[in-house]
Amino acid sequence: MHCLGSVDERRVGRSLSGDPKLLGTTSIDGGRGMHDIIVMASLVACGVLCGWWLRGGLAQEGPPSDAPSSSRIDRALEHLRSIASGVADDLGEHHTRIAEIHNRLQEAARAGPEHLLRVVGELIECNEEMQRQLQSAETRLQHQAREIASRSEEAHTDPLTKLANRRALDVALEEGWEQHRRSGTPLSLLMLDVDHFKRFNDRFGHPAGDAVLKGVAHVLRQELGGDGVVCRYGGEEFAVVFPKRTAREVARAVERCRESIAAQTFSFEGAQFRITCSTGLAELKGEEDTDEMVSRADEALYQSKKAGRNCSHWHDGRRVRPVADAWTKRAVRTPEGWEEKLDLEKTDFSAGISTQAVFMADVSRRLAERHRNGTALAVLLAKIDDYDTIVAQHGDSAGRAVTRAATLLFKATMRDMDHVAEFSEGTLSLLLPGCRLDGAVTVAERLREGANRCRLPQKRFPPERFTLTIAVAEAEEGEDASDLVARIEDAVASTSAHGSNCTCALEGKETRLIGIGDISLAAGDNA
Known part of the structure; x- marks a missing residue:
C-alpha cells in the first residue's frame, strides 16, 4: 500500500490486531513510552542535583590543590542542563504531535481503513522517534554521570600519589x-x-x-x-x-x-x-x-x-x-599461669620454631632477594647464658624449660615475616627481613630485657631466672648465609667469654657493645 510510505503494514496490523481499543488511545505502546519518559525525567533531575551538589560542596569547602577546576564543573552542569532542556523540548513536541494524531484518528476511523492505517503508521513513527530521542538522552546522561563520578573521585584523590587526599x-x-x-x-x-x-x-x-x-x-x-x-x-x-x-x-x-x-x-x-x-x-x-x-x-x-x-x-x-611498648609490655612481663604455659605435657613450644637447616635455607633465600633489590636483612643469635651449667645442675628438663621460656619471649616479640629457629642447644636465632642494624639492636634489647624480667616457677624449675647474650649483624654486600652467621657466632662466643647478659652489634669487623649486663672490663677492651 503506497499511501503508507515507509511504514511497515505488518507492524501496523500487529499493533491494531492486539487491541481494537487502541484506536481510541493517544499512543501505541503508550505504557512503555510513558515509563521511559518518567525514568528519563528522574535521571535528568538526579543528574542536575548531583551536579549542583558537587559544585556547591566544592565552593563551600574551598578548592584544594587537587580538586577539579570550577570551569570543568560548570561545563558538566551546562551539559546536564542542555540535556534536560532537550528532553523537555522533545516531550513537548511529542505531546503536540500525539494530540494532533489523536484528533486525526477520529476522522480516519470514519474515512476508511486506508486512512486509518496511514494515521496509525504516523503514530508508530512518532513513538519510535520519541524512543530514539529518549535513548539518545539516556546515553548522554550516563556519560555525564560517569563524568561526575570521575570528577567526584578526583576531588578525593591526591594527584601526585593517587592516595586519598x-x-x-x-x-x-x-x-x-x-x-x-x-x-x-x-x-x-x-x-x-x-x-x-x-x-x-x-x-x-x-x-x-x-x-x-x-x-x-x-x-x-x-x-x-x-x-x-x-x-x-x-x-x-x-x-x-x-x-x-x-x-x-x-x-x-x-x-x-x-x-x-x-x-x-x-x-x-x-x-x-x-x-x-x-x-x-x-x-x-x-x-x-x-x-x-x-x-x-x-x-x-x-x-x-x-x-x-x-x-x-x-x-x-x-x-x-x-x-614497641604496645606489644612488648606483655612480652616482658611474667604472664599469669606461667607454670601452666611451661608444662611440658600441655604446651608444644616447638610449634612455629624451625631447625638450623631450615633457618639457613631461609637466610640464603633472603640474601638472594637482597642482592636483587637491595632489601635490608639482619640476623640475631641469642645464647642462653650458663645453659650447660643449668643442665648439669638441674637436669635436661630445666634446660628445656629455660629454652621454652626464651622461645615464648621470641614469639611474643617477632613480626609475622620474621623467622625464629632453635639454632643449637641453648641458642635461638632470629631472621629479620627488611630490618637494618639499628632496628635489629632494638629487637635484641627488648629480648634481653624481657629475659631479665622473667621469673620461672622455682618449685618445678630450679633456675629462677635466665639471661641472654645476643649478637646482631646486618648482611653485607656479597656475603652468603654461612659467612653472615659465622660472623655472628664468633661475636657471641667472644662476648660470652668475657661475661653474660649483654647485646653486641657487628659493624663490619668492629663489635659494638649496646646493652651491658654482667660483662667484664676486658670485653670493652676487646670490642
Missing part, C-alpha cells in the same frame, strides 16, 4: 567517629612524616622529592592499605585511618611499615636514595572528637622527631611512649 581523610575520620559513637567500635590514626624532606628537596630537587613521595605512598598502600584508609595529609606528611582497629592491633604493622620504608631504595633518573620516616599513633578515647585524636597523633609524631627520627611513638591518652 585530605578531604577523603576527613570523611573517613567522620565515619569512624560516628561508628564509635553509635557502637563503641575502635578508631585509630597514624601520622607519618618523611624525615628531613625539605633538606632532601633542596639538595636533589622537587622532581626527586616527588618520586620519593610516590615511593612512600606505594609502601604505605602495600603495608597498611588492607587495614586502613591511606591518605596524603599534605606536603611530606601522610595519614592512615584504621576503622575498627585499636592502636595495639596496628602497632606491629606500623613498625613494619616504617622499617620497610627505611629499607626501600628509591630511584629517580638513575640516582638512588634512601630515606626514613617518623610516625605518631593515637586511638580515639571516650568522648573526644577526631580533632583531639589528630592532635594526640601529632604529639606522638613530634616525640618521634624529638627522639632522633626514624622511630614510632604512640599517645595512649595519658602519655607518649614508643610504639
Whole structure:
C-alpha cells in the first residue's frame, strides 16, 4: 500500500490486531513510552542535583590543590542542563504531535481503513522517534554521570600519589567517629612524616622529592592499605585511618611499615636514595572528637622527631611512649599461669620454631632477594647464658624449660615475616627481613630485657631466672648465609667469654657493645 510510505503494514496490523481499543488511545505502546519518559525525567533531575551538589560542596569547602577546576564543573552542569532542556523540548513536541494524531484518528476511523492505517503508521513513527530521542538522552546522561563520578573521585584523590587526599581523610575520620559513637567500635590514626624532606628537596630537587613521595605512598598502600584508609595529609606528611582497629592491633604493622620504608631504595633518573620516616599513633578515647585524636597523633609524631627520627611513638591518652611498648609490655612481663604455659605435657613450644637447616635455607633465600633489590636483612643469635651449667645442675628438663621460656619471649616479640629457629642447644636465632642494624639492636634489647624480667616457677624449675647474650649483624654486600652467621657466632662466643647478659652489634669487623649486663672490663677492651 503506497499511501503508507515507509511504514511497515505488518507492524501496523500487529499493533491494531492486539487491541481494537487502541484506536481510541493517544499512543501505541503508550505504557512503555510513558515509563521511559518518567525514568528519563528522574535521571535528568538526579543528574542536575548531583551536579549542583558537587559544585556547591566544592565552593563551600574551598578548592584544594587537587580538586577539579570550577570551569570543568560548570561545563558538566551546562551539559546536564542542555540535556534536560532537550528532553523537555522533545516531550513537548511529542505531546503536540500525539494530540494532533489523536484528533486525526477520529476522522480516519470514519474515512476508511486506508486512512486509518496511514494515521496509525504516523503514530508508530512518532513513538519510535520519541524512543530514539529518549535513548539518545539516556546515553548522554550516563556519560555525564560517569563524568561526575570521575570528577567526584578526583576531588578525593591526591594527584601526585593517587592516595586519598585530605578531604577523603576527613570523611573517613567522620565515619569512624560516628561508628564509635553509635557502637563503641575502635578508631585509630597514624601520622607519618618523611624525615628531613625539605633538606632532601633542596639538595636533589622537587622532581626527586616527588618520586620519593610516590615511593612512600606505594609502601604505605602495600603495608597498611588492607587495614586502613591511606591518605596524603599534605606536603611530606601522610595519614592512615584504621576503622575498627585499636592502636595495639596496628602497632606491629606500623613498625613494619616504617622499617620497610627505611629499607626501600628509591630511584629517580638513575640516582638512588634512601630515606626514613617518623610516625605518631593515637586511638580515639571516650568522648573526644577526631580533632583531639589528630592532635594526640601529632604529639606522638613530634616525640618521634624529638627522639632522633626514624622511630614510632604512640599517645595512649595519658602519655607518649614508643610504639614497641604496645606489644612488648606483655612480652616482658611474667604472664599469669606461667607454670601452666611451661608444662611440658600441655604446651608444644616447638610449634612455629624451625631447625638450623631450615633457618639457613631461609637466610640464603633472603640474601638472594637482597642482592636483587637491595632489601635490608639482619640476623640475631641469642645464647642462653650458663645453659650447660643449668643442665648439669638441674637436669635436661630445666634446660628445656629455660629454652621454652626464651622461645615464648621470641614469639611474643617477632613480626609475622620474621623467622625464629632453635639454632643449637641453648641458642635461638632470629631472621629479620627488611630490618637494618639499628632496628635489629632494638629487637635484641627488648629480648634481653624481657629475659631479665622473667621469673620461672622455682618449685618445678630450679633456675629462677635466665639471661641472654645476643649478637646482631646486618648482611653485607656479597656475603652468603654461612659467612653472615659465622660472623655472628664468633661475636657471641667472644662476648660470652668475657661475661653474660649483654647485646653486641657487628659493624663490619668492629663489635659494638649496646646493652651491658654482667660483662667484664676486658670485653670493652676487646670490642
